[in-house]
Amino acid sequence: MILETLEIDTVVIGAGVVGLAVARELALAGQQVIVLERAGHFGEGISSRNSEVIHAGIYYRQGSLKARLCLEGRERLYDYCRRFPVGYRQTGKWIIASDTGQLEQLDQVQRAAQANGVELEEADHSQLADQLPDVTAVAGLFSPRTGIISSHDLMVSLLGELEAAGGQLVCHAPVASASSDGQGHRLTVGGAAPCELQCQRVVNAAGLAAIPLARSWQGQDPSTCPQAWYARGVYFSYSGRHPFDTLIYPVPEPGGLGVHLTLDLAGQARFGPDVEWIPGPEYTVDPDRRHAFAESIRRWWPGLDQDRLQPAYAGVRPKLAGPEAGSMDFRIDDERHHGIAGLVHLLGIESPGLTASLAIAREVRERLA
Known part of the structure; x- marks a missing residue:
């Protein structure tokens, strides 16, 4: 079957809280953004299955991405909740x-x-x-500085800002294959309306599926990806x-x-x-x-x-590692890691991913720039 090919500036794969935060950030920066979500609704994966805690940034190794992005994300998140209709409470x-x-x-x-x-x-x-x-x-x-938040409220608000900036969420849109070359990135999208997307920038924010997707990415050496x-x-x-x-x-x-x-x-x-x-x-x-x-x-x-x-x-x-390895840091793999321009993989984004989501989004935007 010959698939229709569509051209788009930026694709974010995964509509959890981090994917939506990244998509919003890039759309507000003027990029044309589509979010692909394989489920029928946003936030049906790990974003809806956590403690909904705004973490203070206590436990993480000094200088790590987790430490830096949690502290920055915490303040950004409290400020966001004050400005938008997102339920939260600073409980301690x-x-x-x-x-x-x-x-x-x-x-x-x-x-x-x-x-x-x-x-x-x-x-x-x-x-x-x-x-x-x-x-x-x-x-x-x-x-x-610890608190609690409605992750659903947060995702609704992020999606609203994304759409107001011209972005779009497409559900029932699993990425069947992905490849990169010197001309950009090509995604084969399944679901109800199969197509191919040709894009300049891709952010893999697929949560539990992020590592399998990165390891299968054509044009990238799979040895650059963790297990x-x-x-x-x-x-x-x-x-x-x-x-x-x-x-x-x-x-x-x-x-x-x-x-x-x-x-x-x-x-x-x-x-x-x-x-x-x-x-x-x-x-x-x-x-x-x-x-x-x-x-x-x-x-x-x-x-x-x-x-x-x-x-x-x-x-x-x-x-990113088994039970004997201890705590591992976030991995935000960009061109410096895999050699492919315009491609960012978000790997091992566990706690404090919700707290750090807005800071992760800023980090991704800066790396893509």
């Missing part, structure tokens, strides 16, 4: 050591925060007893009333930040995510994991009623 967050064996880890968190220029307030056992009377902890750190790894985290909601009005995190654990308490904008509590390494994206929530959740939560909240824990949803983190 406690990071706690539930026993003396975790004090060294808590100290490591404090040192990482100081290196990144993030202010944390220290509290000992007696101060925590006043602040969090229902929590068992020997010490804690309070992050006043894809996947870590599933499940969430349990907590029905009814609870005593908390701020977020509570235990000290970090390998692969994530531990089973923590977050709140939605209505005050509903949810716990998660845990960490389970899986061979590929899969979103099943096993109700039997409730017992492990309850055991973990009771270490710091003995008043938990396990029967009120209900399976909620699961998210999958796109990892």
Whole structure:
């Protein structure tokens, strides 16, 4: 079948929060932008399966993309929420050591925060007893710049700005193949209206599919791309009333930040995510994991009623290395990495990707320029 070929300035692949932020940024800079989304709606992937936390920038290696873009993105995001109809609340967050064996880890968190220029307030056992009377902890750190956000509101707003600037979102539009040469980039698009797109710039913001797409990109050496790894985290909601009005995190654990308490904008509590390494994206929530959740939560909240824990949803983190490798940085692969002008791959954009989304968008625009 001969496919119609359309010419376009810029294509963004993936309509999650990062893809929409990038597309908006490029459209506001005057580029003609189309966003391709293989699902039937924007934000159906990992952007709708996270904690919806605005992170302060505490945990990340000094000088890393995660550290720099989280801090910049945090301020951009708070400012954006004040200017547009995006639900958010600056709740603050406690990071706690539930026993003396975790004090060294808590100290490591404090040192990482100081290196990144993030202010944390220290509290000992007696101060925590006043602040969090229902929590068992020997010490804690309070992050006043942490908050929560409606990721759906944010994506609706970003899409609205994109369209107002002349951009377009096309759903049911999977990228079947992609190639690059000295004349630009060619994308074969499937779905209800198959076509080929010839474009000058492409941003691969495909989330969990970003690495497989980059590795199959014709004209790029696949050895320049990392292997894809996947870590599933499940969430349990907590029905009814609870005593908390701020977020509570235990000290970090390998692969994530531990089973923590977050709140939605209505005050509903949810716990998660845990960490389970899986061979590929899969979103099943096993109700039997409730017992492990309850055991973990009771270490710091003995008043938990396990029967009120209900399976909620699961998210999958796109990892750049396996469980033994430790935390990996974002990868924003441009011409310096793969030698192809006008092509940017966003790889391993896990937490704090939501917080950093507006800063990632600015970074992509500058690199494409």
